[in-house]
Amino acid sequence: MTVTASEATKDGPHSLLGLAVNRADVPAAGGGLDDASWVRALTGFVSFIPHTARLQVSVDEVAAPAVRMTLPWQAALVGDPHRHLVHGGVLTMFADTLCGSAVLTGLERPEVCPTLDLRLDHYRPGVEGMALIGEARVLRVTESMVFTEAQIWQQPGKLLCRTIGNFVRLGARNTPPGFGEALMAAAQGRPSARAAGSVIDDPQKTADDEALPAVSQPFVSRPGDGLQHARRFVEGQRTRGDLADLLASLPYARAIGLGLCSLAPSSLAEDDPLPTTPLRYAMAAMPENVGNPMLPAVHGGVLAAAMETAATLEVLRLNGRGGRQARLPKLIDFSIDYLATARGDSVTRIDCEVLREGRRMANVRVSAWQHSSQRPVASARMHFVLEPLAREQEA
Numbered sequence: 001m002t003v004t005a006s007e008a009t010k011d012g013p014h015s016l017l018g019l020a021v022n023r024a025d026v027p028a029a030g031g032g033l034d035d036a037s038w039v040r041a042l043t044g045f046v047s048f049i050p051h052t053a054r055l056q057v058s059v060d061e062v063a064a065p066a067v068r069m070t071l072p073w074q075a076a077l078v079g080d081p082h083r084h085l086v087h088g089g090v091l092t093m094f095a096d097t098l099c100g101s102a103v104l105t106g107l108e109r110p111e112v113c114p115t116l117d118l119r120l121d122h123y124r125p126g127v128e129g130m131a132l133i134g135e136a137r138v139l140r141v142t143e144s145m146v147f148t149e150a151q152i153w154q155q156p157g158k159l160l161c162r163t164i165g166n167f168v169r170l171g172a173r174n175t176p177p178g179f180g181e182a183l184m185a186a187a188q189g190r191p192s193a194r195a196a197g198s199v200i201d202d203p204q205k206t207a208d209d210e211a212l213p214a215v216s217q218p219f220v221s222r223p224g225d226g227l228q229h230a231r232r233f234v235e236g237q238r239t240r241g242d243l244a245d246l247l248a249s250l251p252y253a254r255a256i257g258l259g260l261c262s263l264a265p266s267s268l269a270e271d272d273p274l275p276t277t278p279l280r281y282a283m284a285a286m287p288e289n290v291g292n293p294m295l296p297a298v299h300g301g302v303l304a305a306a307m308e309t310a311a312t313l314e315v316l317r318l319n320g321r322g323g324r325q326a327r328l329p330k331l332i333d334f335s336i337d338y339l340a341t342a343r344g345d346s347v348t349r350i351d352c353e354v355l356r357e358g359r360r361m362a363n364v365r366v367s368a369w370q371h372s373s374q375r376p377v378a379s380a381r382m383h384f385v386l387e388p389l390a391r392e393q394e395a
Helices: 035-048 050-054 088-107 179-187 230-235 240-248 250-255 300-318
Strands: 056-063 066-071 079-080 115-120 132-141 147-153 157-166 257-262 279-283 290-292 327-338 348-357 361-369 380-386
Touching: 035 050, 035 056, 035 088, 035 179, 050 290, 056 147, 056 230, 079 088, 079 250, 088 115, 088 132, 088 147, 088 157, 088 300, 088 327, 115 300, 132 157, 179 250, 230 240, 240 250, 240 257, 240 300, 250 300, 257 300, 279 300, 290 300, 300 327, 300 361, 300 380
Parallel strands: none
Antiparallel strands: 056 066, 066 132, 115 157, 115 327, 132 147, 147 157, 257 279, 279 348, 327 380, 348 361, 361 380
16 A cells, blocks of 8 residues: 555654754855745755756755655656665765755855765665655855755655765856856745756767667556566676566566666677676666756666666666576665756766675776766675575565
8 A cells, every 4th residue: 555655654664854053054044035935945956956856855844944845746756666665875966965955954155066976875765655764964154165965755753864965165256157046046935947957858968878778658567577676687687688578577666767888798699698797787868857947967876776777787687697696785875976967958876896706795996977987976885695586575
């Protein structure tokens, strides 16, 4: 049975909204707006971001410099159809949105502050049918940085993850004209026009981009054909076609346009066994993936979700070889560094390297890039625990 945000409790174990603000660390908390005005301003903010608008993220409460938001349940959030679990990348996307929104409430005046890095510790997976509730707060503001923390849960007393997020201050000079004005207009309940150039109308495409598989009907899960879950993949033949079917069976991966980009050697057929050499994944240029429409730039959380998915598939693809027991990877922690702007009108390619795969743990390094693998837009590291196939995941 689906549980809506109104039906789910909104009190986490230790609410970040109730914690005292250290004025020495966050001297401009609130920025001259009352909390009710910030609810309206941030509602306009998440409505302006294509990805969070599509997911219908809502702002529930603000106690500057802390915020609470809800991500309502929808089928597109599924990452494991077999075990009915939320895609881990959804938590990263939501955490990035929470922390970025809290940043705005901790500054004297609105600035665009891109994410420098995020780290998530996953305590338990999210389960389908329940809204995600999250809180974030600003810990400290300096001339160049804003430090934040966040937490996400579905049920009282059961945190899904905790997050540390660091953001770079660009200052008033480097903030796009109209950004602050639009936020203040939303705070006063007045409509504001989108900034010029905020919509991707005619994206530039390269020859490699055209070779990517088409992505249709974003945010809609396709019926059960082919492989539906990781269990059948690791127990099966594990061909290129099998991997493509597995990727297509993940609703959130399909929603962000993630697919296979290339294979080495490229001459292998769809039904040939996959090689042990790394594959390359690609995330299509989609307006729904944009987090900053003014550039436009890919939502940092969406980029992280694509990288996490690629890493999970690489662990699945490689584990169980050499006669070892095949196991399912469960994400334990995720750390990402944002190195450059990922343009929303360009395809993003993702390369993974499994640094170590033991009997119980796997460590993966991931790089995302757009125009040259030598100029990555983000790099990430993550650890997975490898669970036996017979063991059911705890919610």
